[in-house]
Amino acid sequence: MLIALAIRLFTIVATVAVARRPAICRVVSMGGSILASAITGWLAVRVITSRAVIDGVLARHAASGIVFGYAVTPLSAWFLMVLALIAAPVAVYSIGYFAHAVPASRTATTGVGFNVLLGAVELVFVASDVVTFLFAWELMTLATAALVATDHEERSSRRAAYLYLVMSHVGTGCLVAGFLALASRAGSLSFSVLLTGDTVSGSLRHVLFVLFFVGFGVKAGLIPLHVWLPEAHPAAPSSVSALMSAVLITTGLYGLLRLCAFGLGVPSLDWGLAVMGVGALSAILGVLYALTENDVKRMLAYSTIEHAGIIVLGVGVAMMARASGRGDLAAVAMAASLYHVLNHAAFKGLLFLGAGGMAMGTGTRRIEEFGGLLRRLPWTGFFFLVGALAISGLPPLNGFASEWLLFQALLRGFASIPGLVRLNFPIGGALLALTSALAAACFVRAFGISFLALPRSRAAAEAPESPALMLVPQGYLAALCVGLGLFPGIVLQSLDRVLASLPGVQSPVALAPSSLAMASPRDVTDGVVPLGLAVAIGGGIIVGLLLAARRVSRRVPTWGCGGELTARTEYTATAFSKPLMMMFRAVYRPTREVEAMAEVSPYFPTEVRFRGRIEPTFERYIYTPLALAVLRVAVGLKVLQAGSLHAYLAYVLVLGVLLLIWLGGSI
């Protein structure tokens, strides 16, 4: 651990040192980051395989006497592993990407930010006491904000960075309060004492739960605390967006697990319900917003919200399971969540990298202006397709595996938790199903409209393919998506070790005889989607090929309904999601303006303008009013400092008289 962080630190210094030479600077910063990630990954794997917690002291802050402790528990190791798996390829990608996407003058700062961010996240995962955690947490926030503001000439990215800073700082405030209150009860700052679960009780416990839930919820981008996410993720350089989506939000999830699920003792059923509810809400709303989004990176950001929701849904189930003492169920749910953390990191990273390539090639992020990219960017397109399949939860890719587990958890939850509460599980299941189906629709749209048919703009028609440095990482991630889908057994075996380390969670191996074929990963092929199905599908494809083996003799234009077929007659992204938008009117509250300009008669318009937009409910009804109110109050209080010396003297007089009266009363 020390080594990894040391390398990061060194890298940062080195980056600054060679700041003048962007090219070298890129290589140095990213190279260092790769090395560090590799070490972290190795460490994580070691911890997971040999369930031994590695801990120690990172540093001592002499002045304040504060000690930075770290402890790599299996849980943190799992998250570290995810980080390592994603961070390395992203770094490779960045070498190629920053060259085009980041102005030379900012290469150094971006490189530094990149490493600080990763280092901080690692520290968050391994922190073993409150101060270290908060330290890393804040550092992470700042680094991210800096990265988001990389091209700060854009108003949008400034806004995004600030919004992010404010929201996460409010979150941090909650965390500080929670942690310190906890620490004061436990009389110690170290997690090992703090999180035994019996430090607090009564109503304080609930207060703390809320504090932590809000605090971590902001980072995890849970609705309604998500507003920063769709702003910040797109604003950052794509490789950073990939990190943010794949890694940064997992810190929030890690926190939720560490504190809300396993930190405050056995959670109460209501907590579980609350978490489940928020998770489901985030999942469904996230995907719905993604569905109508025309900016590819914003679309991905919203889908990040969706997946955070799915993961949290699992956590909620696990909490309810613990609350009702069903370790086996908790195991399945946790397995699902943690598995999904890994999967989401893989495919979301992949997709963001792909989006980066597209944006770089075309100079725009608007899906409506892509089209036909598959011809120009064959590899990017292929990898994007893999990502799209995976994220839509389709077998035999990894997205399916974890969602399958989650369904299992929900089913078992219904079977094993008594009372009316159980009805939440089928509802959750239905919502989850809806979510993944909508996700499929969303990504058919994203892939189809951007990569297929005719180019919808010059830029799209002439977009160049990304350099190999950017393609190889995508290839790697795509392979990861497939591998994680085909061999869930391996994943589950390591997960088994992680889960065994969590209190109140029965190791899934104990579930062997249950109906969960795959939850007893005794042998690798015995998983949710073993090669069996892949083989079957493969067989089917072969049959299909054999049946229609004749090679294509003629290629003819597509029939354009009599007219000639141009990009303008193509189905647009907006049109694609129109039916769903109409069906979920209640959520979107769409507004549309159609104006037809006609010279001769209204029946022969020369030009028709259409503007449709959906209402950003949360911004409009929660955040904007809040901000305005605060500002109004501030402006109102301006009179305190109105420049009149007499007023100032009056303050003193009033204070004096008040104090005197107070004293006079105490005689």
Place this chain on the structure above:
Amino acid sequence: MTRDVLILCAAGMLVSAYLMVGQKALFTAIRLYAVQSLLLGTVAITMAIADRRDELFVMAALTITLKSALIPWFLMRVIDRIGIHREIEPFLNVPASLLVCLGLTAVGYRVSTGFPEGTQGVTHHLVGVALSMLLIGLFLMVTRKKAVTQILALLTVENAVFLVALGITSGMPLVVELGISFDVILAVLMLGILVHRIVDRFESMDVSRLSKLKG
């Protein structure tokens, strides 16, 4: 005997403070301040005689020369130089101000009952007067717009402090006293200089106009 003198002087000082609140002519205000300081000096002398403490004589001399002669003279010069003689409309009209001052006096006296000697003994009166003077002075600063009036009010506050010093401690250590008086002079001088600069700049010494710096 001593007791009566002390109480008389104290009462006199309080009255002078009230008079300051009550009228608007700057010269009168300055004279009132001079009288006030004179009374303060008398208090000092009386105490010096009463309990044989010679350094109090020095104190008294200092007070009288400085506060009832030097400073008033200086302030008068300032006014003459500027040629503004009346305090135009204060923030609060006279009757209202007087009422408020009554209230402040009440507070001062209430507090002064908390001292070791309680309600009897001269201390009670001296401190009561002093505290109310303090508050009244501050009140003057709040309500008056002319720079000079504010200086006077400030000096009234100083007087009040000294009165307390005499009343309950029969004087601070001499060196300290000297230092303090020295500082007071300096402060007044600077205030004077600033008033000059202000008047040069703004053709007025209405400090309520100094309100550019907001927010």
Place this chain on the structure above:
Amino acid sequence: MGEALRAAVFAVLQAALLLAAAPLLHGVIKKMKAAFQTRQGPPLLQSYYDIAKLLRKEPIRSETTTWVYAAGPRVYFATAVAATTLVPVFVTAAPLEAVGGILLLVGTLALGRFALASAALDTGSPFGGMGSSREMTIAALAEPALMLGLFASALAAGSLNLGTLVRGLAEQGPSLHPSDLLGFASLFIILIAESGRVPVDNPATHLELTMIHEAMVLEYAGPDLALVEWASALKELLYLTLLADLFAPIGIATTLTPATALIAVTAWSMKVFLFAFGVTLVESTNAKLRLFRVPELVATSLGLGFLALAIRFL
């Protein structure tokens, strides 16, 4: 190894059988429909002829398309075939039942849909876009209802693994618990929605505004089209089989002897025929719904599914 080999053989056999049977189903339905409309109707084997003809035809593709377009039908077909290996048909066991059960079935079919919908976008014709948009929309709506319906019956057997599930049901024997009826109704609606039948979609029409599935595959011709048609038929057959498995596990063989096999096959064909008749009935007695009315239909199914759960377990 022997295990795996047996599974493979089993799988191939079952797949082949269903593939062979699928077109017939369409023929039967068409025939029955014609009967309803007092028409002669096409011969029962018409679908076979069509497929054979299409397969022989010269493959033509649009010049705007990429490999995705070509992959579409093949993956669609492949997923349908692969799906057959997950469903117990004659025997209370599926070749790959250990693999993942109902969810995998749904997932696999969804994969096919994804492929076809993407492919439809590849031609650049507005129909393709419209078709795939609507197809995905309806699928998305149908998904939760389907999930609930499956949950309801899966919970009865306490497993999502079709093999285990059907075995469990078979042991219990056919029950007429109200929740079964509700669940059946709910799933039946979904079946109609998923297999593109009236009132959700109309496989017979090629009218711009009404077609969904047909719009999606409008550009396909020759062998490509053959695969699509065949796969659709297979899909529908699978759904019907699934219904049969879940709600009428009668006659399905628990052990494989010639006798039981014979019973199983006949029972299966009877059941499928019955359900097919039901489908036809619905098709011929209902008018197609407007697209934006479909949610109401699905909502009904959703409600039924939830009700089924509620009354069974509370």
Place this chain on the structure above:
Amino acid sequence: MNLLVWTLAAPLMTAVAGSLGGPRRWNEATLIGGLSLTFALCLGTAGQFLGGAIPTAFGNTLRVDGLSALVLVLCGFVGWVSGLYGVGYLRRNDAGGFLTPRMLREFYGLVPAYVFAMLLVSVSNNLGILWIAVELTTLASVFLVAFHNRDTSLEAAWKFLVLGSLGLGFALLGTVLLFASAQGRLGEGMSALEWTRFMRVAPSLHPFTLRLGVVFALIGYGTKAGLAPMHTWKPDAYREAPSATGVLMAVGMLNGALYCLLRIHLISKAAIGADFSAGLLLTLGLLSVLVAMPFLLIQWNLKRLLAYSSIEHVGIMAVGIGLGGEAGAFGALLHMTYHSLAKPLAFFSAGTLAQLHRSSDFDKIGSGTLGRTPVASGLFLLAAVIMTGSPPFGMFFSEITILRAGFTGPHTIATSVFLGALVVLFCGFWYQAGRMTLGPDPGRNANTPEPEVVDLGMAVALLTALIAVVSAFYLPAPLTALIRAATKVVGGGA
């Protein structure tokens, strides 16, 4: 002769030398030389203390215990850097060519004089001398505030002087009352007002008189420290004063006044228990933090921004002490240290920005300074990170320490409010910092800045940046020892 005396004599002589005027180079040399020497001597004195001795002078009038030593060193440091920067500042201004000899004399005379006063505050053991010294800081700084002789600077100076003198009146009354509360047990003569002596007779002080004294002293010295609601002079004074002297006030006056408050607090703590004065400090501290909030959010001027942030910080320290306990005091003193080490950076970078843009108003500076004056803006951003108590810098640790003390103690509600205020302040400060440094070049809508040159001022700014950063990770062991010693003085005992 006694090192302590030299420590005080050095700046005094520098002041005399400076006020005599003379050739420019000579003045600069004396100022820098004198202040550097002063700083060295401060370190020396502190060294003596750490050596185990308690340096005293003039009997027991000047006495260096842990607290004094800490404040002494910090003030010495600030005096030194502000001297250095001041020279650079004047050079720059001279380029603008509107410095009369009188202004120069004022500057070269008053800055060291101010330093002297501030050091005197930090070492005087005699409440009377303490008062006089504080008064001196006021008097010395008035003309530094009025330095530029603009309308606004006169206004600021006037407000500053009036409020300051009033505050001192109160402080004096407070001192008198404290003296009275001993009812003659302190004996006669100079030494009667010695703090050590107060501590000795503390238990027998008359409670009510003491309370009254504490209240007045609190208002009085609170005015100097800039605790709300007596903070009102700060923004004006900071905006008008040259950055070099601004930092003298922001750190020197703040530390000095806080030092006085601490002494008073300790007396009353020893006499009637901590709660009374601690409660008052907590209240006013909290009030200050709250008052700073809206003005950071709607601020229009760079230096006023710094003023409100320093109100915030004094509030934080007051809260730290008010929360009581060793932890709280330690947090407060740690905060004081880091604040003193980092504030120069804030002021100098801001000052440089203001000078380059010939204004400190945001709308005149315009957005996107990072593009036009990268170095200064970069430094300011760094300062912003530090000032907002973000990791990895020092104030994060001190604030955490204070908060922890708060949540451990009985004042949980107050601490929560405090925490909330800190969050808002963070957001406010960053809003302003962001809108100034980031964004596109405003072009015509704002002053076009002079090009950045690495002159003395910039060099000093860089130096302070270095110090601020390094100090975050590594405080010299002796300094840490000083902080601990000071904590023992403040938090120790009761």
